[in-house]
Amino acid sequence: MNEAILGGLLAAGTDPSDVVATVRRAERADELAHRHGIMAIAGAEDPDNNKLAAKGAGVVILGVKPVGITDLAREISPVLAPSTIVVSVAAAVSIAQLEAALPPGQPVIRTMPNTPARLGRGVISVSAGSNVTPEQQQLVTELLSAAGTVVEIPEDQVDALSAISGSGPAYAFYLAEAMAAAGVELGLDPELSVRISRETVAGAGYMLAEPGADPTALRVAVTSPNGTTERAIAAFNEGGIPAIIADGARAAAARAAEITKQLG
Ligand SMILES: NC(=O)C1=CN([C@@H]2O[C@H](COP(=O)(O)OP(=O)(O)OC[C@H]3O[C@@H](n4cnc5c(N)ncnc54)[C@H](OP(=O)(O)O)[C@@H]3O)[C@@H](O)[C@H]2O)C=CC1
Numbered sequence: 001m002n003e004a005i006l007g008g009l010l011a012a013g014t015d016p017s018d019v020v021a022t023v024r025r026a027e028r029a030d031e032l033a034h035r036h037g038i039m040a041i042a043g044a045e046d047p048d049n050n051k052l053a054a055k056g057a058g059v060v061i062l063g064v065k066p067v068g069i070t071d072l073a074r075e076i077s078p079v080l081a082p083s084t085i086v087v088s089v090a091a092a093v094s095i096a097q098l099e100a101a102l103p104p105g106q107p108v109i110r111t112m113p114n115t116p117a118r119l120g121r122g123v124i125s126v127s128a129g130s131n132v133t134p135e136q137q138q139l140v141t142e143l144l145s146a147a148g149t150v151v152e153i154p155e156d157q158v159d160a161l162s163a164i165s166g167s168g169p170a171y172a173f174y175l176a177e178a179m180a181a182a183g184v185e186l187g188l189d190p191e192l193s194v195r196i197s198r199e200t201v202a203g204a205g206y207m208l209a210e211p212g213a214d215p216t217a218l219r220v221a222v223t224s225p226n227g228t229t230e231r232a233i234a235a236f237n238e239g240g241i242p243a244i245i246a247d248g249a250r251a252a253a254a255r256a257a258e259i260t261k262q263l264g
């Protein structure tokens, strides 16, 4: 996820020499350094990598799996300046859990990004902890705006937002996969079916990205009265697809709450 954010920031003009990334594996560090022209330090090569990167940083973006985030916060705590803003992208890890792992008074911002950030088309929520000044929040919002649309939300809405925009790219890719499989079932060559499904979902995404785009109006424009699309949509509705999507989103939000409790 953090490489996607990094891609968005660099494409928008962040100076690569202002960025230091850390990972565990040496080959992954090499890959990031070559691909993005940044400094990347692997824990396998330098166990102090995270401290080295965090020391003197204005903003630290923590991007490990939820289960490892508070350990990482504790690890870098000794080198953080009091003004360093610690940003987390982890699902299900609360601001309180992060603050408890950091020095008292450390500014913490919890975000929920998504992978289209790589193209500058992400959705990134921002929820600030109580130690964050309006100027610090503004700085992080401006920084992340390079990777997409930033929305400021209260922390108690993060799990719901994550179930829509955090996981959402997977839902769109899942749709493309299902369409490709349906094309094969209708007799299309598998390669062709994947290609046209991918381009169709991508093309529809581009249309949705136009200013003022309305998904309902766009759908209606494709749906000729008594035509073919109308039959497809009717079958989707009869199959309960909208309710199934709501069930999926509910399950994602419930899983986030469950992880928060487990990490308690
Ligand atoms: N994937 C997504 O779409 C989204 C993910 N998130 C959140 O992003 C976070 C990361 O998820 P994701 O990107 O999918 O996970 P990945 O496993 O793809 O990436 C995690 C990265 O962290 C590195 N890493 C792990 N432990 C350490 C450590 N101790 N020190 C330094 N680097 C370390 C790994 O290095 P190495 O590669 O060497 O193992 C890896 O590059 C999670 O908390 C998730 O909830 C949030 C929104 C969307």
Ligand SMILES: O=C(O)[C@@H]1CCC=N1
Binding pocket: 091, 162, 166, 167
């Ligand atoms: O699946 C996950 O847990 C993460 C959070 C949102 C998207 N990916």
